[in-house]
Amino acid sequence: MRTHPTSATSQDPAGLLGSGLTHPGVLTLAPTVAITYGTYDLFHIGHVNLFRRIKERYDVLVVAVSTDEFNAVKGKRSAVSYADRIEMVRACRYVDLAIPESDWGQKERDIVQYNADAMVMGSDWTGHFDTLATLCEVVYLPRTEGVSSTELKSNIKGESR
Ligand code: C2G
Numbered sequence: 240m241r242t243h244p245t246s247a248t249s250q251d252p253a254g255l256l257g258s259g260l261t262h263p264g265v266l267t268l269a270p271t272v273a274i275t276y277g278t279y280d281l282f283h284i285g286h287v288n289l290f291r292r293i294k295e296r297y298d299v300l301v302v303a304v305s306t307d308e309f310n311a312v313k314g315k316r317s318a319v320s321y322a323d324r325i326e327m328v329r330a331c332r333y334v335d336l337a338i339p340e341s342d343w344g345q346k347e348r349d350i351v352q353y354n355a356d357a358m359v360m361g362s363d364w365t366g367h368f369d370t371l372a373t374l375c376e377v378v379y380l381p382r383t384e385g386v387s388s389t390e391l392k393s394n395i396k397g398e399s400r
Contacts, residue, residue: 270298274355278305280317282327285383290333303340350374
């Protein structure tokens, strides 16, 4: 936890940082902020586990959900629309704020805008975002084995049976 002077408004874009901890003229403990990125197609336990593990380490979780247009750039096509995917992420109790992810370069901007202490991804992205370590902690957490949107899709199509 960081200590922080009371005037935290410019660093509190979503009113997450100031809640209940600030008293005029008193040094406050600013909550720690983590940000993560993904498609979250066919929202599953692997996504939930990642969010839960992040909230076990940080006070505030900001999740950037890839738009359908950005997924096309990533060469991915999701079964569930962006509008529904971000609503499902928002409905997860571990998530404090969900925003759109629309390009590879937005991470640097987001880390500064949300005053993030950490950018966290699952271990399948290990090493991919180390350059962000100049701005904040870069953390790769173990993936949940045995579940993925791709596997779910092929199960549904009955391909694996
Ligand atoms: N994940 C996990 N366990 C699984 C499946 C996924 O921990 N069984 C994690 C991934 O490691 C990732 C997050 O869930 O951190 C979202 O995964 P995807 O929706 O597959 O995200 P992806 O399309 O890889 O997009 O800028 C980064 C990209 O947006 C990542």
